[in-house]
Amino acid sequence: MDVSTEIRSVLTPDEQTAALALIEAAARADGVGPISEHGMLWIRYGGPARALLVYADGELAGYAHVEPDGTEFVVHPGRRGQGLGRRLLDGALELGAKKIWAHGDHPAAAALARAAGLDRVRALWQMRRPLAEPFPEPRLPEGVRLRAFVPGADEEEWLGVNSRAFATHPEQGKWTRSDIDQREAEAWFDPAGFLIADRGGRMAGFHWTKVEDGVGEVYVVGVDPSEQGTGLGRALTLAGLAHLRDRGLELVTLYVDEENRPAVKLYESLGFEHFGTDVMYA
Template identity: 55%
Template sequence: MSSAESTTDRVARADRLAPAEVAEALALARLAGDADGADPFDEHTLLRLRDPEAPAVHLTARAADGTLTGYAHVDTSDPAGVGAELAVHPAYRRRGTGRALARGVLAAASGPVRAWAHGDHPSAAALAVDLGFTRARVLWQLRRSLAAALPAPRLPDGVVLRAFRPGADDEAWLALNTRAFAAHPEQGRWTPADLRARLVEPWFDPAGFLLAVEEASGRLLGFHWTKVHERPGSARIGEVYVLGVDPSAHGGGLGRALTTAGLAHLRDARGLDRVMLYVDESNTSAVALYERIGFARWCGHVNYQLG
């Protein structure tokens, strides 16, 4: 979110965007991300923005000459409340555009609202307080150099690593993901459609989707799904995209082994020299694990809630 003073921009509401409007919103998001040092929309929002069938409310703000000055995405698919993210063009800030979009989000919501402020920008915090939102959750982005030494992965006895097989492993992986993230507000609710949407993304690489398998039975015990971010004008960076371990396999060092195996893949197979990941501030055991293997805090993303 972004705060501002007065505005002449016009805010419109739509249930769908034309392809040209989607392209405008994505371009605006890139400009905002470059200016702020943190992209304004997470992957979930970007996937839904590009999907014409995804139920959502789209709010657009335009200057008198038609320039897109702000965009807000309101996810209406969750019966427990709506999720919202918004961005304002860097050249059109301090005109009230962020506030107008935020009020549009509240008008579109029929229940509680959850809004992410990526990068924990001070103006977002100010606007959230003004509108009655409370700071409910913090997601840390941690980073690590891959030039530093990596500990060798030590798998538990009887466990081997192999690559994910699209189509063959989908059902078993979704079941494992649900068990591993049973208490997570987003990851644990992935559906087959959520998985398929990512398997067709340009960045998907099955070789970087590592599965820990019980050798005797073939049962999936854990996974480390890596991702590589490649953006024109920016240095490539790897990501610990999703890492999970079956609760029945906790305590045996599998999470640490999967983490280091994935980092080694990003360094050795993909030629990367740095990596990032996201972890909830409240997940103190995971934060401690990552810090022990060399990760440090880079920035925070804050979830604000109302209602």
């Protein structure tokens, strides 16, 4: 087998096409996407990351999105068991990767991490619930009303609330204008499902919902620290669920850190159940 590795800061159109095809093949085989939304957006838009492309006999057989705090990689289902996963992992570590995501918590990924001397340091739960099952109506705090996000007007204020709400979160709190602009350009973006809690003209919180492939998602729920303890987070969550239900969707999912027990308890109280796990190794 003739194997070669390429390092890219930007992918060519042909490399983008090949990487997306490989990722789709792995997702079909494994039942879970191997690269996060962030990594998928990077393929198209670029940014501060690098890509490793491993070719076997002239065809793309492995792909890695490399960032120090969030590296991901995937091997084509037809090329597994040939040492390409370890090649990708070693190459990513040489490029400065410190934290590696494995989507789906597969035993093979855990074994590869152990062989490289990496430990499990974080777990992200996927939870879901049927929208046909009843849930309470939202009760907004006094003085708060809901409205839809206004593209072109709300971005900067939203970034401020998001930054304060997720000040200690390793990813969400670092969002920039570029991050929100990229998502506004996606086919799934719908401002009607981007709910803003308004208190006297000031943004107090938000629930950004997402619909893709017929499944709803609690994409991001954030509350300004000045509103914590008012019940706004629960009310926003319920309002988003009602929005997704009224769109005729049958299922809603969300992601939450396993160690964020208050959030896990909130979602469990609203009928969500643990469905899958993404694991970070370092």
